[in-house]
Amino acid sequence: MSARMEVEVVTRREELRPEALRGRAAVVIDTLRATTSIATALAAGAAWVLPVDSEEAARAAAARLRDPLGEAPLLAGERDRVRIPGFDLGNSPAEFAPGRVRGRGIVLCTTNGSRALHAAAPCAERLYCAALVNAGAVAAELGRTGAERLTLVCSGSGGHFSVEDFLTAGCLIERLGAADGLEDPRGEALRLDDAALAAWLAWRSGRERLRSIVEPGRAARALARVGLEADVEEALRLDALDVVPVLRDGRLVALR
Amino acid sequence: MSARMEVEVVTRREELRPEALRGRAAVVIDTLRATTSIATALAAGAAWVLPVDSEEAARAAAARLRDPLGEAPLLAGERDRVRIPGFDLGNSPAEFAPGRVRGRGIVLCTTNGSRALHAAAPCAERLYCAALVNAGAVAAELGRTGAERLTLVCSGSGGHFSVEDFLTAGCLIERLGAADGLEDPRGEALRLDDAALAAWLAWRSGRERLRSIVEPGRAARALARVGLEADVEEALRLDALDVVPVLRDGRLVALR
Numbered sequence: 001m002s003a004r005m006e007v008e009v010v011t012r013r014e015e016l017r018p019e020a021l022r023g024r025a026a027v028v029i030d031t032l033r034a035t036t037s038i039a040t041a042l043a044a045g046a047a048w049v050l051p052v053d054s055e056e057a058a059r060a061a062a063a064r065l066r067d068p069l070g071e072a073p074l075l076a077g078e079r080d081r082v083r084i085p086g087f088d089l090g091n092s093p094a095e096f097a098p099g100r101v102r103g104r105g106i107v108l109c110t111t112n113g114s115r116a117l118h119a120a121a122p123c124a125e126r127l128y129c130a131a132l133v134n135a136g137a138v139a140a141e142l143g144r145t146g147a148e149r150l151t152l153v154c155s156g157s158g159g160h161f162s163v164e165d166f167l168t169a170g171c172l173i174e175r176l177g178a179a180d181g182l183e184d185p186r187g188e189a190l191r192l193d194d195a196a197l198a199a200w201l202a203w204r205s206g207r208e209r210l211r212s213i214v215e216p217g218r219a220a221r222a223l224a225r226v227g228l229e230a231d232v233e234e235a236l237r238l239d240a241l242d243v244v245p246v247l248r249d250g251r252l253v254a255l256r
Numbered sequence: 257m258s259a260r261m262e263v264e265v266v267t268r269r270e271e272l273r274p275e276a277l278r279g280r281a282a283v284v285i286d287t288l289r290a291t292t293s294i295a296t297a298l299a300a301g302a303a304w305v306l307p308v309d310s311e312e313a314a315r316a317a318a319a320r321l322r323d324p325l326g327e328a329p330l331l332a333g334e335r336d337r338v339r340i341p342g343f344d345l346g347n348s349p350a351e352f353a354p355g356r357v358r359g360r361g362i363v364l365c366t367t368n369g370s371r372a373l374h375a376a377a378p379c380a381e382r383l384y385c386a387a388l389v390n391a392g393a394v395a396a397e398l399g400r401t402g403a404e405r406l407t408l409v410c411s412g413s414g415g416h417f418s419v420e421d422f423l424t425a426g427c428l429i430e431r432l433g434a435a436d437g438l439e440d441p442r443g444e445a446l447r448l449d450d451a452a453l454a455a456w457l458a459w460r461s462g463r464e465r466l467r468s469i470v471e472p473g474r475a476a477r478a479l480a481r482v483g484l485e486a487d488v489e490e491a492l493r494l495d496a497l498d499v500v501p502v503l504r505d506g507r508l509v510a511l512r
Contacts, residue, residue: 011267011417161267163450167457194419194473201423201469202457213457217450 009195012156013116025147026124030155034113045102048251051117067105077109127247139175170203265451268412269372281403282380286411290369301358304507307373323361333365383503395431426459
């Protein structure tokens with residue numbers, strides 16, 4: 001990373017003004033669960049993931065598109081956290097296993113993350129997805145490309161602040177700073193806005209006990225209520241996946 | 257504190273839904289500078305502070321009201337950070353000195369804090385003001401009264417997240433937990449929402465270096481640009497004031 005990088009954090013997708021992303025790199029974060037699932041799917045060999053903002057758009061895209069295997073893409077997504085009726089997959093990371101998704105296209109419709117992605121896609125100069133499972137890989141890529149202006153978009157959950165998204169943003173910031181051996185990201189290489197600084201501070205306190213912070217949070221409790229505790233386990237596997245989902249022609253693909 | 261306390265944090269005043277404060281205690285935070293100035297004024301012996309949401313409302317109130325000394329109240333406030341033309345005082349904490357404000361009523365109009373107070377006032381069951389200068393005093397009072405449901409309202413700055421407000425919220429949470437000897441506020445006595453937990457985490461990382469975090473922030477830089485760096489110094493005097501501003505009949509007074 002040569003130039004100074006300016007980093008801002010949006011704390012909930014409702015605060016995102018997509019037009020403010022023009023000329024910026026953006027990273028959408030929905031750690032529970034959309035961006036964890038997207039990273040998992042691409043790491044498992046899926047050809048692409050198309051984020052959409054409604055079930056109707058998902059069905060229309062699935063009817064229109066073909067994936068590299070010549071098949072209609074898989075339909076994935078949730079409503080109120082459970083698989084949408086008639087869809088092939090829900091939004092649990094473990095569902096996106098190699099045996100199911102390798103080579104396939106996936107159309108993804110979720111309540112928060114896929115909508116944040118859909119909103120950001122037309123405006124950001126470059127668009128990535130990150131979660132705790134691939135934070136290191138995404139930070140390394142951002143360091144390599146030396147984006148000068150970066151927006152980390154925390155999706156949040158149903159209009160509410162999500163602590164796991166904020167911590168993921170803080171983790172990315174730490175990794176960006178660490179690439180320059182910084183102790184304090186308000187040093188030379190990074191210029192953080194107030195929310196970015198707060199995310200970094202929260203990460204520094206929280207990184208050693210992610211489980212005890214994330215499990216009692218709003219999103220994890222809502223998943224536990226429908227028997228999806230295992231998804232939280234998956235999402236907490238920090239740096240487990242060496243994959244960088246990046247938007248190309250409207251679809252998320254694994255950066256090669 | 258006997259019962260379990262439920263604590264939520266609103267990260268910017270624009271997110272506040274006043275009607276959601278019904279039945280709750282609320283603490284409005286605008287550390288740079290309104291709530292620091294209010295705490296300073298009341299600690300200096302001001303009789304009351306009336307927060308208003310416009311210059312017109314300030315002038316009308318000043319024309320209508322008399323303070324305990326039988327005089328028209330002092331007009332205080334800022335527009336674009338500097339004293340409103342014709343007003344007696346700006347919004348710098350040091351202006352609210354005993355020689356100027358003892359025994360007086362003050363009508364306060366600021367861009368963020370006094371508007372957050374004005375919005376919250378009709379709905380919250382009890383309403384306090386806090387800043388770093390009086391965080392310990394306010395937390396002790398909340399612990400004494402054992403509020404069951406508490407909302408910490410960070411005012412933010414011109415629609416943006418303010419790191420010093422978020423840290424002040426985290427400081428209050430730490431003090432509330434510390435009253436019970438808690439190590440982790442997600443323990444028995446406090447139940448934190450996601451933003452409250454993030455604020456507490458940020459405070460734990462930031463408390464030892466408040467100056468290096470707050471000074472490069474948006475609000476402090478804006479003050480420095482107009483020569484008001486000294487206000488930041490004042491605002492960083494953690495626990496300097498043993499005063500609890502509380503709303504009584506629409507005016508903030510020092511709790512006795």
